[in-house]
Amino acid sequence: MTIQVYGFGLIVFLFSCLDRRLPNGTIWDTFKEGVPVEYYPMSSALVNVPGELRKLLEALSPNLDDDSKRTTLHNITQYIYLKESEANICTNDDIKLVASFLDDDNKVIKTEALNALKAFTIIWRFKIKIQEYVPKVAELVTNTWDTNLQVAGLRLLNGLHIPDNTHPLMRRLLSNFMDILLMANTLAKVQVLKFLSTLAQEEDLLYDIMNSQAPPEFLSLFQPSLPGNLLCELLIFVERLSAGRLSPQYQSVQWQYNDNSLHEVIFGDNSRLSDRLLALIIHPEEEVQTEACKVILSLRLNKEESRVLSGPPFGANISVGPLESTGISQANTSSLSNHPLNSRASHPSDTVGNDGTHDESDLSFYPLQTLDDTGHSFHPMDSGRIVEDNSRSNLHPVDCLDNDSSSI
Known part of the structure; x- marks a missing residue:
């Protein structure tokens, strides 16, 4: 005891x-x-x-x-x-x-x-x-090129909202952040990628990130042998850039990029990023596979969008010529009338019960239909009266009405 x-x-x-x-x-x-x-x-x-x-x-x-x-x-x-x-x-x-x-x-x-x-x-x-x-x-x-200090500082920045009044400073320091991404250790790279992804969502900083210098070694980051958390953050960063590039605000301006810019490395015509992404699809970590597929689809959308924007203006290949006559217009545009244009000689027997009208050349034709306030089509009459056919909801002229038939 x-x-x-x-x-x-x-x-x-x-x-x-x-x-x-x-x-x-x-x-x-x-x-x-x-x-x-x-x-x-x-x-x-x-x-x-x-x-x-x-x-x-x-x-x-x-x-x-x-x-x-x-x-x-x-x-x-x-x-x-x-x-x-x-x-x-x-x-x-x-x-x-x-x-x-x-x-x-x-x-x-x-x-x-x-x-x-x-x-x-x-x-x-x-x-x-x-x-x-x-x-x-x-x-x-x-x-300060000290890994522990850089990681601690970036972790703090990633936990804060970046005020708008600091954006000019961030724009000036972009090249330094890119140096950390390329030369620091894995932990610092993960943190700086998170920070760059946050900055990429700021509309006034997106172009500066796109136009920042990115040496060819940037694509070496897309290696299947690298840690999964680093690859995921890298893919998220590229996806944010791609999404920002497709925004209407960004596309409303014709941006010019440097030859060695991050934009050209990722989205340029000579970019080899697609080959790197295909290798990540078979990565052992499922999260990396998912993010790689997202980026591939996003890049495809970017290419389709660029193809549309670089094409001829809408309607540029449509030629419109003047119509020779109203009769030709009716014959060629079936939507203007539900009746064909009849070009035939007029006979006395045809003058009774015929909806057509004769011109001076003794050719019969049908007048153009018109739309009333209800959206239904009708044929105009001299007297201005119309009769509606309930079976087709169309309005047709009365062929002939005399004084004796007014009681009908």
């Missing part, structure tokens, strides 16, 4: 020492180095301590040494994910304090600050405040 008590006391003592030393960054740092923040959990005893997040925020200061800054920011990130209720009572001043470490000289501290801001985005009302730092984050991602 005594041994059990001593053993339990030793465990409690060691745990309390661990608890006290965690904020100073002396125990777990070597184990945590290089591991994403989601994968190393915090002690449940620390999580259950009320007000611990507030204590960490109050302890965070530019005067701390680099290890303390990094560890404190890291613990703030974990507390936000694990204790959302405490994170919800934070203020915009706390966001401003964490964001101030984006200007630190140490890239690791900048990365931890980006992770902490990303954690704060789970609180909806903080997203508006964090959007103010979108230009700063974009500059960090494109100007």
Whole structure:
């Protein structure tokens, strides 16, 4: 019994020492180095301590040494994910304090600050405040060639709405994002593709993305041997470009593209993208197969649309000449009359009971039908009277009515 008590006391003592030393960054740092923040959990005893997040925020200061800054920011990130209720009572001043470490000289501290801001985005009302730092984050991602920092910054950007007033900056940084897509590691490529797909949905940025420089190595990304998540994001990006290209707003302008533009690599006449996509149809991952089929169909629609737009104007091959006479018009246009044109000599016996009319050349013809207000057709009479035939809903002239038949 005594041994059990001593053993339990030793465990409690060691745990309390661990608890006290965690904020100073002396125990777990070597184990945590290089591991994403989601994968190393915090002690449940620390999580259950009320007000611990507030204590960490109050302890965070530019005067701390680099290890303390990094560890404190890291613990703030974990507390936000694990204790959302405490994170919800934070203020915009706390966001401003964490964001101030984006200007630190140490890239690791900048990365931890980006992770902490990303954690704060789970609180909806903080997203508006964090959007103010979108230009700063974009500059960090494109100007600092550090994989961890780029991934952290892109994850933060992908969790935010990109304000319209930052579009000129994004337009200027497109070439840098394309460099990340071509040269960074897989994780950074996945994140930058998500970000580019978001920008491709902005109407005022679509052309700039299409006209951005894309070397021939861009098609090397469509390799079946690459990870499935990377291929899926790449195919989604191409599908977004294709959909934007088919929009009426985009087609209303005759755009001009550079020879080595992304548009020419994907949609140009000499593009080899179709061959790459066919290889992805048999990819072992079903999601990749599905996205590849979507892109193939979208590219087919683009080609059909381009063929229609490059064809002759509508009706250009239809020749219309003047009609020689009204009689010829009736003979050639059957829709103008339900009766054929009769060209025959008139006989006295034909003048009675005949619906035709004679011209000076002694040829009979039928007058053109006319439409009344109800949409029915009728033959006009001299007297202006008409009789309707209920069996065909057409109106025909009365052949002859004298004064003796008015009682009918």
